[in-house]
Amino acid sequence: MSWLALIALFIYLTLGWHFCRTRLAGRGVIHTGAETALLLLALAVHGLALWPQLAAPPLHFGAAEALSMIAWLALITYLLGHLAFPLEGLQPPVMGLTVVLLGLSLLLPPGHVLTYAQNGVSRLHFLAAMLAYGLFTNATGVAILMRLADRRLHHASASLLVQKLPPLLALERLLFACISVGFLLLTIALVTGITFSEEIFGRALEFNHKIVLSVAAWAVYGLLLLGRRLRGWRGRVATLWTTTGFFLLILGYIGSRFVLDVILHKPGIG
Numbered sequence: 223m224s225w226l227a228l229i230a231l232f233i234y235l236t237l238g239w240h241f242c243r244t245r246l247a248g249r250g251v252i253h254t255g256a257e258t259a260l261l262l263l264a265l266a267v268h269g270l271a272l273w274p275q276l277a278a279p280p281l282h283f284g285a286a287e288a289l290s291m292i293a294w295l296a297l298i299t300y301l302l303g304h305l306a307f308p309l310e311g312l313q314p315p316v317m318g319l320t321v322v323l324l325g326l327s328l329l330l331p332p333g334h335v336l337t338y339a340q341n342g343v344s345r346l347h348f349l350a351a352m353l354a355y356g357l358f359t360n361a362t363g364v365a366i367l368m369r370l371a372d373r374r375l376h377h378a379s380a381s382l383l384v385q386k387l388p389p390l391l392a393l394e395r396l397l398f399a400c401i402s403v404g405f406l407l408l409t410i411a412l413v414t415g416i417t418f419s420e421e422i423f424g425r426a427l428e429f430n431h432k433i434v435l436s437v438a439a440w441a442v443y444g445l446l447l448l449g450r451r452l453r454g455w456r457g458r459v460a461t462l463w464t465t466t467g468f469f470l471l472i473l474g475y476i477g478s479r480f481v482l483d484v485i486l487h488k489p490g491i492g
Contacts, residue, residue, distance in 0.1 A: 238317035284333020357404035435474030
């Protein structure tokens with residue numbers, strides 16, 4: 223268990239309590255500068271905890287690392303999105319998601335060393351794939367919040383958390399920002415994995431369930447972006463396509479990694 227991850231978790235818990243108190247309960251004083259500084263500190267500490275597993279050879283990956291990385295990307299997504307969109311009110315659910323995911327990652331066993339060759343191409347493939355999965359996970363979380371925000375427009379009795387969410391348009395823009403970057407990264411991961419299969423995995427390409435479902439998810443997200451551009455898809459259509467693509471990714475990769483690492487305790491190759 224990384225002590226750096228524990229420090230990051232403590233900062234996240236402190237900020238989560240502060241955001242719930244100031245944004246939901248309306249008590250206390252909002253100090254945006256201090257909040258941002260603490261968020262950046264937590265992000266840096268969390269990143270240092272992730273570095274040995276995901277960036278320093280030999281690479282490790284499993285369910286624990288996946289959850290921790292998704293939590294880290296959720297915070298990055300919020301911080302970058304807050305620079306471009308009015309996301310005030312999103313802090314409590316973001317911190318809640320971050321705390322839960324990082325907390326779970328600390329309870330799970332560490333992932334296994336990746337068995338394929340460690341070279342520039344394999345690291346590019348691995349990092350592009352993991353970042354894409356993390357961004358699509360965050361996009362799915364935003365899609366869920368969009369459905370909740372849509373309820374706010376139609377039900378006056380919506381919960382306090384729903385009432386405090388950012389405008390639906392801001393969430394929609396954040397959703398498509400995550401999907402656009404995630405689609406680019408997934409494209410890189412698929413191209414490198416298919417083109418350099420022997421260099422990365424040491425064997426010819428095999429069209430197994432992971433590749434088929436990953437390509438299917440890539441097609442779903444690509445069609446969503448195309449539909450957004452040509453037909454103006456938004457709202458419930460966008461959230462439906464987003465969750466469908468994420469479900470395919472879960473079936474294709476993250477689910478199999480969870481079974482291998484947590485249930486069967488067997489190493490995988492990627």
